[in-house]
Amino acid sequence: MSNGAGPGDEAGGWRRLDARMLLVHPLETLIRFLPALLAIVIFRAGSDDNDRWELYAVPLIVAFGVLRWVTTRYRITEGQIELRRGLFTKQTTTARLDKVRTIDLTARVHHRLLGLAKVEISTACGGHDRLVLDSLSVDDGRRLRAELLHRVDPAVTGLPAPTGAPTAVEDVPDDAPPPVDEEVLVRLDPTWIRYAPLTVTGLASAAAIVGFASQGFSRFSEERSVFRDGATWVSRLQWWVDVLLLLGVVSLLAVGAYVLTFWGFRLTRNRLGTLHTRRGLLTSRETSIDAARVRGLRLDEPLGLRLAGARRLKVVTSGLLREQGGSDWLCPPAPAGVVTPLALRIRPDEAAVSGPLLQHGPAAQRRRTSRALVPAILVAAALVSARFLWDWHGSVLVLVPVLLVAAVALGRDRYRALGHSVTPDHLVSRHGSLDRQRVVLDRDGIIGWKVEQSFFQRRAGVATLVATTAAGAQHYDILDVPVAQAYAVLSQVSPDLLAEFA
């Protein structure tokens, strides 16, 4: 497949990055070395040296950026995308177009000011074959994305090619309707921000901000009495006021992180089924996921969200990288009344998305309970012995019953979560209490099975059935399922496979 005229085209169809990246690159280098620069400035403040020798670095950085711009080229040719980089060590990365899974457009604040976006192309093989174009203009990026995901010649953008062999464009009837129509599946409702403090992600980002800030404060606290006075004031308050204060601060920070990440979240689907998310307040991020690569859905219901009647939705797809946090989100924490219908629109299988599940029986229940209780009993025993051997304060004993009750509750809740079901198109598995998740996996996407049994599982007559897949977490487990049920699932989903060894 060849591509015709486009801005920046050169001989052989090679295209360059956008020239405005020349501005972005020095800026990013500057930001990266900001701590070092600050250190230099602070150091200089104490000396008489007036030689601004760090300025010599500026032309070097600019030259480096120019070099990168000159040496980086990409083109789409013969069913491949090719990226060529480097002056001394020339590096060429190619990826077959039909292996392209997802495309991310990321624009940080300075990118957005200049109308640029960084394009990341993920292919089947994960990290090794990832192509990064930093940066293209937003329009070029979107055009490239359309070319890659729809595999059409820009001249006939109206004709979608079925995924698979890129030569299959002829299969499309001439009277195919135009593709422009995108349906909006979900749009962020600002009231959902109330769920931000209820997730671990939100709390973790809040904790990160607190840690970062406290480091900064501790450097000044010696000179600035404000901080010292503040600390004294806080320590004089009642303990529950302190707790409330902490909760308030953490919630605010979590809300801030939520707004930064998910502001303007929008999930759309075009006529070809490509899922497309867009989000972010300062750094905007667009992710496109080829429908043919989607292998299922994951409904997350962590404890906090579950109590508030909320959940979130992720996609199970091949080609998304784990370190790209959040690319797989199809819906931020939102009311169940929004998320469940959304999941149904992407996978219209009511039994799989919200139907009842088969429970795993008394052996599984005993295992959940004992696995929750044993650590709790150990900790309780440690507390009791600490009380009597090392004279710890008597109040630690209050923790013992709390701990045991919590463990029993956790075990019960974990058992209630445990379940699986097989529908005509999907395998469903649910587990977890604090981090409950329900995975709806396409039966087509399962590329192998494992039946795992530990020593104790064999005695209890249960097994962990693992469906392996090329997508998402690579494997999805059905925990502590009775052996007969495990083989029943196998025989339903892969009857021909089982027949080989029955």
Place this chain on the structure above:
Amino acid sequence: MPVVPEPGPREPALPEPGPREPGLPESGLREPALPEPALREPAHRVSRRAIVMWTIQALVVLAVLLAGQVVWWLVDDAPSRTPHWIVGAAWLVGGAVYAVAMPQWRYRVHRWEATPRAIYTQSGWLWQERRIAPLGRVQTVDLERGPVAQLLGLAAVTVTTASAAGPVTIHGLDLPVARELVDALTAAAVAETGDAT
């Protein structure tokens, strides 16, 4: 949320649906009358020499522990040598049991079978697992021979699928058997075209 087992209308009936009520009190150890597991054991055992291989591997682990013990003996300045004898005896007994029992146990568990359509293995000892991969999804077939395996004329065959979680490995195969298996698997995998994801 109590859930009720409800096989879908288009589904074949499950042999044994789970008990319906969560939290019902247990009436003794009710080991359900399981129907014969639908999956039989894989047909072939691995080579008997695999027992020797696993024993040697266990002895290597013991040798590392022994080296640690010797270093401790030389470095320690305390007058009493009792802790040394206790620790040494503990791992020696445990290690001896491990070196004797583990290889036998492994050998009894390890089995494999390959058909033109799928590969099926059973492995492990304390933790056991069965793996099945359809050959249509196979991406690579590897034959590996570690130093011990080379001495004993053994080889391991690893079959990788597009899933990072699903490599199927058969340890302790006779080298000719392993070569034959690799050829058969490669032929079967080549016959199958497609994306394998």
